Amino acid sequence: MASRIRIAIDCMGGDSGLHVTLPAAFRALLAYPDLELFLVGPKSTLESELDANNLYSLSPQTITIVDAPDSVLMSDKPASVLRHKRHSSMYVAVQLLKDKKINAVVSAGNTGALMAVGCYLLGTLTGIDRPAICARIPTHHGNANLLDLGANVNCSAKQLHQFAVMGAALSESVDGVRSPRLALLNIGEEQIKGNEQVKQAARLLGDDSRVNFIGSIEGDKIFSGDADVIVCDGFVGNVALKTSEGTARYISSLIKFEFMNGFLGRLVAFVAKPVLKRVFYKLDPQQYNGASFLGLQGVVVKSHGSSNVDGFLRAISQARSEVKINLPAIIEDHMAS
Amino acid sequence: MASRIRIAIDCMGGDSGLHVTLPAAFRALLAYPDLELFLVGPKSTLESELDANNLYSLSPQTITIVDAPDSVLMSDKPASVLRHKRHSSMYVAVQLLKDKKINAVVSAGNTGALMAVGCYLLGTLTGIDRPAICARIPTHHGNANLLDLGANVNCSAKQLHQFAVMGAALSESVDGVRSPRLALLNIGEEQIKGNEQVKQAARLLGDDSRVNFIGSIEGDKIFSGDADVIVCDGFVGNVALKTSEGTARYISSLIKFEFMNGFLGRLVAFVAKPVLKRVFYKLDPQQYNGASFLGLQGVVVKSHGSSNVDGFLRAISQARSEVKINLPAIIEDHMAS
Numbered sequence: 196m197a198s199r200i201r202i203a204i205d206c207m208g209g210d211s212g213l214h215v216t217l218p219a220a221f222r223a224l225l226a227y228p229d230l231e232l233f234l235v236g237p238k239s240t241l242e243s244e245l246d247a248n249n250l251y252s253l254s255p256q257t258i259t260i261v262d263a264p265d266s267v268l269m270s271d272k273p274a275s276v277l278r279h280k281r282h283s284s285m286y287v288a289v290q291l292l293k294d295k296k297i298n299a300v301v302s303a304g305n306t307g308a309l310m311a312v313g314c315y316l317l318g319t320l321t322g323i324d325r326p327a328i329c330a331r332i333p334t335h336h337g338n339a340n341l342l343d344l345g346a347n348v349n350c351s352a353k354q355l356h357q358f359a360v361m362g363a364a365l366s367e368s369v370d371g372v373r374s375p376r377l378a379l380l381n382i383g384e385e386q387i388k389g390n391e392q393v394k395q396a397a398r399l400l401g402d403d404s405r406v407n408f409i410g411s412i413e414g415d416k417i418f419s420g421d422a423d424v425i426v427c428d429g430f431v432g433n434v435a436l437k438t439s440e441g442t443a444r445y446i447s448s449l450i451k452f453e454f455m456n457g458f459l460g461r462l463v464a465f466v467a468k469p470v471l472k473r474v475f476y477k478l479d480p481q482q483y484n485g486a487s488f489l490g491l492q493g494v495v496v497k498s499h500g501s502s503n504v505d506g507f508l509r510a511i512s513q514a515r516s517e518v519k520i521n522l523p524a525i526i527e528d529h530m531a532s
Numbered sequence: 533m534a535s536r537i538r539i540a541i542d543c544m545g546g547d548s549g550l551h552v553t554l555p556a557a558f559r560a561l562l563a564y565p566d567l568e569l570f571l572v573g574p575k576s577t578l579e580s581e582l583d584a585n586n587l588y589s590l591s592p593q594t595i596t597i598v599d600a601p602d603s604v605l606m607s608d609k610p611a612s613v614l615r616h617k618r619h620s621s622m623y624v625a626v627q628l629l630k631d632k633k634i635n636a637v638v639s640a641g642n643t644g645a646l647m648a649v650g651c652y653l654l655g656t657l658t659g660i661d662r663p664a665i666c667a668r669i670p671t672h673h674g675n676a677n678l679l680d681l682g683a684n685v686n687c688s689a690k691q692l693h694q695f696a697v698m699g700a701a702l703s704e705s706v707d708g709v710r711s712p713r714l715a716l717l718n719i720g721e722e723q724i725k726g727n728e729q730v731k732q733a734a735r736l737l738g739d740d741s742r743v744n745f746i747g748s749i750e751g752d753k754i755f756s757g758d759a760d761v762i763v764c765d766g767f768v769g770n771v772a773l774k775t776s777e778g779t780a781r782y783i784s785s786l787i788k789f790e791f792m793n794g795f796l797g798r799l800v801a802f803v804a805k806p807v808l809k810r811v812f813y814k815l816d817p818q819q820y821n822g823a824s825f826l827g828l829q830g831v832v833v834k835s836h837g838s839s840n841v842d843g844f845l846r847a848i849s850q851a852r853s854e855v856k857i858n859l860p861a862i863i864e865d866h867m868a869s
Contacts, residue, residue, distance in 0.1 A: 345719050348727040382770040390685040414774030418782035433719040437751030438772045442779040445755035449811045467804040474786045
């Protein structure tokens with residue numbers, strides 16, 4: 196039998212901690228028989244939770260509990276986690292990856308801390324200055340990958356270029372897109388538009404035969420399906436992603452308001468509800484949960500802090516896919532070629 | 533009788549040129565009896581268009597045709613417009629403002645060129661390094677003003693601070709918001725988040741008693757109504773605004789697709805259509821058309837290039853409101869206080 200894919204779960208991360216991470220872990224074991232999970236957190240807490248729900252007996256061979264008495268808080272500064280929280284579930288999980296006892300880490304904890312611990316313990320791949328956070332977003336034609344989403348508030352042209360190569364590697368190897376169309380997120384499509392970093396990155400990408408660079412796109416094209424990989428600095432990417440979430444929420448609330456308006460509105464709402472539910476299900480960030488920390492020497496996937504069980508399961512599935520094709524090695528190959 | 537508000541219309545700007553600008557101009561004259569319009573463009577073209585539609589006779593006292601044989605193209609570089617297009621409708625319109633023959637300019641033309649001509653001919657207000665482009669956006673609770681939207685791809689903390697004071701002046705004097713809540717657009721609400729410019733701008737704004745600074749907000753709060761004025765650099769603001777437009781368009785198309793799906797879908801669509809129409813009408817960028825070039829010595833309002841007659845009328849109305857309260861003087865007062 197082929198060796199299992201071993202993933203460590205930072206059980207204490209996220210707004211709901213183990214009330215989300217544990218059920219998701221068990222659903223992942225049921226869904227993927229090739230999986231083995233390392234549940235990281237305070238041993239007694241984990242054991243009593245597993246006992247109470249009679250979960251441990253389900254698949255004892257594919258579960259290992261790893262004790263980590265401490266937790267990283269959302270308010271913890273990354274540097275302080277590196278110094279003072281080496282017994283936290285997050286740090287211990289990444290340490291397991293460094294020690295090659297597992298193949299990937301999934302955490303819903305503090306993003307900055309996870310990135311700092313990942314960089315410190317794992318280091319970056321050859322040819323990569325800084326890792327980037329990459330998330331999948333829905334578009335008119337399939338999904339796209341957007342990066343960076345906040346790991347790097349300032350990016351040089353060289354870094355944007357590296358992000359592009361990494362995003363293309365992910366799109367091609369994990370999503371199965373042939374020759375993914377790669378675009379820079381910019382404030383105009385013309386070459387003269389943008390800041391110096393973006394203009395220079397466009398020149399670097401235009402000269403790079405490894406990628407299928409299609410030029411710059413504006414924010415209104417993120418969801419159009421014109422590009423498979425969209426690259427920007429972490430400040431811009433974070434604002435773009437969150438603005439799209441806010442817009443969707445705003446529209447959803449406007450629709451609800453209109454449908455609550457009078458008897459006729461409520462009647463229409465009754466019949467239209469299933470249709471609109473399908474629409475907003477497609478947009479639900481939980482469907483796309485699991486941001487990849489690209490550029491680290493190891494697979495690290497970040498779940499949204501407010502993720503539910505479905506979303507966290509999706510993040511575990513993303514980590515599994517990246518391990519199966521050995522994404523870090525593919526990125527390193529792309530960078531070296 | 534009080535003197536009229538005199539606004540120059542760059543009749544040739546925008547995707548549809550005078551087929552949008554002229555009908556909007558006449559609707560503005562009907563809507564606002566205190567208005568006098570200077571229609572700038574090739575004299576013979578304008579005259580024949582007015583004759584053909586029998587428009588000139590409607591209000592000959594409140595219309596002046598100003599000849600400008602040339603036009604600025606969307607592809608023209610700003611520097612080249614300053615050198616070679618001094619007889620364009622855009623340049624001539626701004627020249628009228630510089631010569632104090634009018635009180636405001638409205639154009640749907642090339643944004644970069646309009647900003648360059650505005651800066652070159654009018655100059656900036658005392659205390660303002662660079663003008664900013666500011667647009668109104670809908671929120672859960674009234675409208676908000678977002679700036680900068682692309683005039684400045686890189687901004688110092690000092691510039692962000694100036695934008696904030698200008699945006700607050702607009703919100704207070706034109707929109708009638710008392711002590712407008714001012715926020716920086718950032719990638720986290722904590723003080724340690726963001727790039728150096730944003731962090732330093734937060735310190736400057738926290739120390740400035742002229743403004744009601746409420747801290748940083750993330751992209752998902754732009755439409756929440758938590759802030760009346762939202763400040764960022766032009767790259768980020770442009771991406772945020774366009775991403776929200778793209779998201780709305782994407783959701784609208786998903787809804788249409790679901791409603792076209794089968795007989796039941798079409799039946800539901802039939803009854804739900806008026807409700808959804810109201811929702812997307814609220815989000816329609818035409819409703820909020822008319823971006824203010826804040827910081828110039830004069831009122832300049834930019835209409836979206838693809839604006840329709842309703843949208844361009846809205847831009848004229850925005851210019852009229854800013855003239856009525858003399859927004860440039862108010863901004864200068866705020867900066868000096």
